[in-house]
Amino acid sequence: MLALGLLxxxxxxxxxADPMLVAHPAVDTHEVSLNTTRLIFSMQLGQWPDGTPxxxxxxxxxxxxxxxxxxxxxxxxxxxxxxxxxxxxxxGTGQAxxxxxxxxxxxxxxxxxxxAIGYLSSETIDDTVQVLTIR
Amino acid sequence: xxxxxxxxSADSGTAWRMRxxxxxxxxxxxxxxxxxxxxxxxxxHGFASQGFVKTSDNSFFGDSESGSFDFTELGVxxxxxxxxxxxLSGQLLSRNAGDMYNGSLTVDYALVDWNLSNSxxxxxxxxxxxxxxxxxxxxxxxxxAFTRPxxxxxxxxxxxxxxxxxxxxxxxxxxxxFYSDLGQLAMNVxxxxxxxxxxxxxxxxxTDFGGRLDSQGAAFIARAEYETLDGRxxxxxxxxxxxxxxxxxxxxxxxxxxxxxxxxxxxxxYNAERWSLTAxxxxxPVEFQAFGPLVDGRDSTVLGYYLQASYLVRSDVELIARYxxxxxxxxxxxxxxxxAMTGGLVPPYAFYRKDWMLGLRWDVTPNFMxxxxxxWNDGTWTLSRRxxxxxxxxxxxxxxxxxxxxYRF
Numbered sequence: 001m002l003a004l005g006l007l008x009x010x011x012x013x014x015x016x017a018d019p020m021l022v023a024h025p026a027v028d029t030h031e032v033s034l035n036t037t038r039l040i041f042s043m044q045l046g047q048w049p050d051g052t053p054x055x056x057x058x059x060x061x062x063x064x065x066x067x068x069x070x071x072x073x074x075x076x077x078x079x080x081x082x083x084x085x086x087x088x089x090x091x092g093t094g095q096a097x098x099x100x101x102x103x104x105x106x107x108x109x110x111x112x113x114x115x116a117i118g119y120l121s122s123e124t125i126d127d128t129v130q131v132l133t134i135r
Numbered sequence: 136x137x138x139x140x141x142x143x144s145a146d147s148g149t150a151w152r153m154r155x156x157x158x159x160x161x162x163x164x165x166x167x168x169x170x171x172x173x174x175x176x177x178x179x180h181g182f183a184s185q186g187f188v189k190t191s192d193n194s195f196f197g198d199s200e201s202g203s204f205d206f207t208e209l210g211v212x213x214x215x216x217x218x219x220x221x222x223l224s225g226q227l228l229s230r231n232a233g234d235m236y237n238g239s240l241t242v243d244y245a246l247v248d249w250n251l252s253n254s255x256x257x258x259x260x261x262x263x264x265x266x267x268x269x270x271x272x273x274x275x276x277x278x279x280a281f282t283r284p285x286x287x288x289x290x291x292x293x294x295x296x297x298x299x300x301x302x303x304x305x306x307x308x309x310x311x312x313f314y315s316d317l318g319q320l321a322m323n324v325x326x327x328x329x330x331x332x333x334x335x336x337x338x339x340x341x342t343d344f345g346g347r348l349d350s351q352g353a354a355f356i357a358r359a360e361y362e363t364l365d366g367r368x369x370x371x372x373x374x375x376x377x378x379x380x381x382x383x384x385x386x387x388x389x390x391x392x393x394x395x396x397x398x399x400x401x402x403x404x405y406n407a408e409r410w411s412l413t414a415x416x417x418x419x420p421v422e423f424q425a426f427g428p429l430v431d432g433r434d435s436t437v438l439g440y441y442l443q444a445s446y447l448v449r450s451d452v453e454l455i456a457r458y459x460x461x462x463x464x465x466x467x468x469x470x471x472x473x474x475a476m477t478g479g480l481v482p483p484y485a486f487y488r489k490d491w492m493l494g495l496r497w498d499v500t501p502n503f504m505x506x507x508x509x510x511w512n513d514g515t516w517t518l519s520r521r522x523x524x525x526x527x528x529x530x531x532x533x534x535x536x537x538x539x540x541x542y543r544f
Contacts, residue, residue, distance in 0.1 A: 035314060035364060036255045044312065046219050046253055053219045061501040062450065077408055080366040086282045091267045091275040092224035092244045093310075095178050095214050 019069040019119040022110050022129040027052070027117070031133045038074050040117060042084045043094050048115060056097035057109050057118035065103060069119040073134060181211035184280040184541035192530035193515055194522040196295075197233035199535070206539075207231040207238060208278050220260075222248040228278060234521045235296065235334050243267070243278070244303060259311035262325075267303045269323055269358040270373045271400040271415055274301065280541035284413065284443060284455060285494050286508050287537070290517040291439030291461025292400060292417040297338045301375050301398055304329045304354050318363045325356040329377055336381075337520045339394055339421070340430075345384030351393060352378050360402075367406050374399035381426070392426030409447040416440040418465070432476070435464035453496040455508075460489040463516055470516075484531040488514035506539040 021037065023029075028050050032040075039045040040054055047053055059066040061078050070078045088094025100106045103124045110118040111128035118129075125131060186206030190199040197205030212226035225245035231238035246264030253260075267275040276282040277293060287295065294300075306327020313320045329350045336348040358373035375398045383391040398419040405412045419437035423430050439461030446454045462468045463486040470486030494508035515529040523529050 033255070035316070038364065039255060039314065044253075044258060045255060046250070051219075053216075062498075067450075075365050077366070077406070080406060083282070084366075086279065087276055089178075089180060089214075090182075090210075090212065090226070090279045090282060092212065092214065092226060092246050093222075093248055093262065095216060095222070096180065 019065050019073060019121050020125060021073065021132040021134055022107075022118055022120050022125060023132050024055075024110060024112075024114055024116040025128070025130045026114060027130065027132075029132070030130070031135050034074070034134055037134055038076065041074060041081060041097070043088060043097060044084075052115040055113050055116040057100050057106055057113075057116060058097045059102070059106065060099055065119065065121055068121075073119070176216045177213065178215075179211065179213045180544060182208065182279050182281065182541065182543040183210075184208040184539055186286060187538040189536045190533055191535075192533040193518055194233065195518060195535060196235075197522070199233075203233065205231055205233045208280065208541075210243065210278060212243075220250040220253065222250075224248065230278060232295065233519070235519050255314060257311065257313050259309070262308040262310065262323075263306075265303055265305050266308050266325060266327065268301050268329075268356045268375055269308075269325070270301055270356070270375055270398070271417070272369070272371065272402045272404065272413065277302075279543070280506075280539060281504060281543050284445065285457065285492065286506050286539045289415075289439070289441040289443070289457060289459040291459045291488060292415050292441060294338075294517055296517055296519040296521075297335050299332045300329065300335050300377065300379075300396070302329070304356060306353070308356070316364070318361055318368075321358075321360045321362070323356075323358055326353050327356075328352075329354045331379060334519065334521065335379070339379070340381065340389070341520065344381075344387045344389070346382050346387050346391070348379050348381045348394075350377065351380035354378075369402070369404040369406075371402040372399070373402070389430050390425070390427045392430060393424045395422040395424065396420070411445045413443040413445075414441065417461075435473075436466070438462045438465035451498040453498075455492070455494040455496065457492045457494075458490070459492070460487070461516060462487045470514075481526040482529070482531070484514045484516075485518075485526045485529065486514075486516055488512060488516040502543050504539075504541045506537075506541075508535075508537050510535040510537075 027048060029048055041056060043056060061082055067078055070076050070081055085096050089096045100109055103120055106118050106120055107124060107129060110116040187204055188196045188199040188206060189202045197203030209229040210226055214222055214224035216222055226243040227240055228243035229238050229240050230236045242265060244265050244267050246262050246266050248260060248262050250260035269275055271292060273283060273288055273293060277288060304327030306325060308323050308325035310323035331348060331350050333343050337343050354375060354377035356375045358371060360371040362369045377396050379394045381392050383389060396419060400415055400417045402415045417439045421437060422434050441457055441459035443457040448454055464473060467473050468487055470483030473486045474481055474483040490510050490512040492508055492510040494506060497505045499505060512533050
């Protein structure tokens with residue numbers, strides 16, 4: 001009875017966010033440094049080494065997965081990313097990343113847009129996207 | 136304390152329409168619009184903010200003693216990535232700010248950003264067009280409420296009464312960003328001409344004379360900013376140099392002459408997860424030349440600085456506190472000498488301002504924000520002469536309460 005109760009309780013908890021960096025399958029880079037990843041998500045590095053334009057996809061600032069990605073993978077607070085995007089966007093010196101509605105849209109956009117990069121929690125990753133390693 | 140007495144102020148029709156339009160836009164937009172995205176090469180974004188200001192005395196952004204809604208900011212921008220290294224962008228801005236700005240549409244910026252080299256080690260390029268001046272932490276996006284730390288920027292460093300003097304310039308910038316394990320260094324230098332308006336003339340010459348005050352020659356702008364890789368520390372130094380020429384009309388009591396400005400700001404910010412500390416220090420040497428002895432003796436060095444702390448109570452609620460002070464002349468901080476030069480017509484407290492501010496920001500959604508702030512002021516320096524035409528009628532100690540709703544997409 002207790003075990004069943006625990007099981008119900010556990011399954012009701014939201015899945016822990018452990019986002020991983022993902023890219024379009026044709027992106028010819030499989031490993032990126034932390035600094036390069038930060039530059040890409042700060043919208044300051046526009047091209048992959050082979051010249052393909054980078055397309056950055058993110059979830060909303062208040063999404064759990066975005067926060068975990070920002071803090072745990074980039075070691076940046078979401079509002080620092082927002083500050084950098086806003087300054088570029090509203091002074092005309094850069095563009096904002098594309099915000100997607102949820103992880104499903106993230107997966108389909110990253111999987112179908114050449115040069116795309118984004119992040120997904122591990123259980124939502126399938127073979128339509130490739131996982132990039134941060135070194 | 137502020138007495139809440141609302142009277143129907145005699146707004147101009149434009150201002151009235153602007154604020155209702157803004158309220159409507161915020162309402163409609165917050166319920167349905169999302170950033171417009173055509174593929175990812177073309178982006179359209181914008182913002183709409185509506186403020187309310189109530190002061191115990193003096194006027195700030197309209198007839199604030201009666202409660203003023205004359206503070207509306209509307210902007211829409213588009214950017215197009217023509218090639219991976221060429222970005223075209225522009226922003227239209229309508230700003231209603233009391234008697235200072237009537238909400239007419241202006242081109243805030245319109246530029247081509249040509250990136251010549253972009254790698255994980257460096258990026259450099261050139262901007263051509265109307266470019267926002269890179270001054271301090273906030274000037275480049277000063278009209279976008281989401282990017283400001285408070286409803287109003289600290290007036291002692293970011294004057295609203297003469298915002299136009301150093302807002303933007305038509306010309307060219309060279310920029311470079313250098314990345315290493317030690318952090319990021321971003322630098323740019325620019326040259327151009329700065330558009331000025333009547334607010335500048337009124338502030339520096341005391342009134343809107345028959346003659347014209349125009350920018351003269353080139354203005355120069357430069358900024359260097361260092362940021363640690365984790366974004367915790369930001370340090371910056373920025374400066375601008377500009378010159379204005381006054382061409383007196385025959386009826387003017389003063390002759391023609393030039394005003395030279397140098398404006399520089401040192402900035403420092405520390406960001407932790409929940410709190411952040413910011414300080415900026417500004418000096419602006421102003422030189423009057425060839426006007427004749429009456430005006431030329433008004434050379435001074437303007438000084439302003441502030442210290443600001445913010446704390447995230449929840450991920451969507453932020454508290455902010457700030458102390459700011461500023462002086463029309465750093466060598467006459469109590470204003471007595473400057474007051475004496477006007478024969479006592481302008482009181483000493485019109486030459487300095489010290490204030491404390493406490494505020495609250497609530498991000499209702501990532502794209503919709505509400506703010507409330509209270510400010511205690513000593514001195515009336517930086518208040519617009521347009522809104523407070525008789526300096527002797529201003530009140531030295533005054534309070535301000537303000538509210539702001541802002542939406543962006």
